[in-house]
Amino acid sequence: MKLNSKYMGLELKNPIVASASPLSRNLDNIKSLEDAGAAAVVLFSLFEEQLIHENAAMDHLLSSGANSFAESLSYFPDVEDYEVGPENYLNLIRQAREATDIPIIASLNGASNKGWIEFSKKMEQAGASAIELNTYRIPVDLNIPGNEVEKNYINVIKAVKSSVSIPVAVKLSPFFSSMGHVSKQIDAAGADALVLFNRFYQPDVDLEKLEIHPSLELSQANEIRLPLLWIAVLHGNIKASLAASRGVENATEVIKYIMAGADVVMTTSALLKKGISHLSVILKDLQKWMEDKDYESVEQMRGCMSQKNVADPTAFERANYIKVLESYENPYLP
Numbered sequence: 001m002k003l004n005s006k007y008m009g010l011e012l013k014n015p016i017v018a019s020a021s022p023l024s025r026n027l028d029n030i031k032s033l034e035d036a037g038a039a040a041v042v043l044f045s046l047f048e049e050q051l052i053h054e055n056a057a058m059d060h061l062l063s064s065g066a067n068s069f070a071e072s073l074s075y076f077p078d079v080e081d082y083e084v085g086p087e088n089y090l091n092l093i094r095q096a097r098e099a100t101d102i103p104i105i106a107s108l109n110g111a112s113n114k115g116w117i118e119f120s121k122k123m124e125q126a127g128a129s130a131i132e133l134n135t136y137r138i139p140v141d142l143n144i145p146g147n148e149v150e151k152n153y154i155n156v157i158k159a160v161k162s163s164v165s166i167p168v169a170v171k172l173s174p175f176f177s178s179m180g181h182v183s184k185q186i187d188a189a190g191a192d193a194l195v196l197f198n199r200f201y202q203p204d205v206d207l208e209k210l211e212i213h214p215s216l217e218l219s220q221a222n223e224i225r226l227p228l229l230w231i232a233v234l235h236g237n238i239k240a241s242l243a244a245s246r247g248v249e250n251a252t253e254v255i256k257y258i259m260a261g262a263d264v265v266m267t268t269s270a271l272l273k274k275g276i277s278h279l280s281v282i283l284k285d286l287q288k289w290m291e292d293k294d295y296e297s298v299e300q301m302r303g304c305m306s307q308k309n310v311a312d313p314t315a316f317e318r319a320n321y322i323k324v325l326e327s328y329e330n331p332y333l334p
């Protein structure tokens with residue numbers, strides 16, 4: 001049975017990739033992910049703020065003399081908050097490449113088109129097989145129009161693409177008024193893959209302390225529907241590879257995403273909940289399902305449920321929404 005998959009030009013042994021998470025913070029975990037069957041590992045993100053703070057701290061240090069190092073750290077307190085600095089990040093890429101046989105994808109997380117982008121070159125030199133760009137940004141400024149947000153994405157992508165020769169994936173948020181058009185523009189800007197979707201930080205209110213409460217909840221399998229919709233719509237319509245990144249708990253979600261048209265399927269929450277070895281369970285169950293249903297390769301399944309290939313393409317559109325609402329029967333009423 002052929003599980004091999006191609007993702008932005010990288011030849012992978014299967015379609016399951018470990019997405020960016022704290023699991024990749026140390027080499028042993030990266031090796032365990034490979035042992036469990038991960039076809040590639042995306043490292044946790046290095047943030048624009050880290051790079052900018054580090055440069056600023058260094059400038060401050062150089063301009064004030066070596067004795068003021070402690071002072072410069074307190075001047076930029078955030079520098080101390082990050083466990084892994086840029087140099088250690090590059091070392092981790094080198095070590096991971098040395099210790100594993102799978103592609104190691106570095107992750108850069110930033111929103112502005114500033115000097116941090118050049119760090120992608122260093123990631124490439126350290127041995128990263130590709131770069132995943134996470135342009136996480138919440139446009140809370142009410143004066144910023146949508147097209148400016150989109151233009152910013154495109155500028156950042158073009159800047160990163162022009163500084164490296166390895167493939168560049170872009171992890172996107174679903175919050176665009178025309179997701180398909182934005183995807184096409186990003187594709188045209190040279191992105192080698194789209195990763196759908198980023199999970200946004202959504203603050204909650206703590207009713208006891210009357211404070212905004214930052215919280216990060218792990219995903220559930222029912223969250224696959226939004227990425228599934230867009231993967232199904234984009235499959236066959238753009239050059240860039242498609243990675244599904246949300247709600248993969250078991251082989252079922254992997255199969256659905258591949259059928260919608262994903263080139264690879266990524267997982268984090270399930271591994272944080274059940275441990276790295278759960279990846280091997282997902283892989284085994286995928287193989288078992290394919291055997292039972294007489295599929296010979298992942299390629300054979302890929303895209304069979306995309307919008308282009310389903311019998312009723314309107315199933316993804318407004319018409320179906322109306323049908324669904326009309327057919328709803330409330331299971332809670334007698």
Ligand SMILES: Cc1cc2nc3c(=O)[nH]c(=O)nc-3n(C[C@H](O)[C@H](O)[C@H](O)COP(=O)(O)O)c2cc1C
Pocket residue numbers: 019020021022043044045046107109134171197198199216217218219220245246247248266267268269270272
């Ligand atoms: C604890 C935690 C840390 C994460 N760190 C990063 C990160 O550094 N960079 C990034 O792009 N995504 C990060 N993510 C997002 C995941 O890579 C993934 O896209 C998201 O969790 C959805 O996938 P899932 O449903 O399989 O968890 C993180 C997610 C979690 C839960």
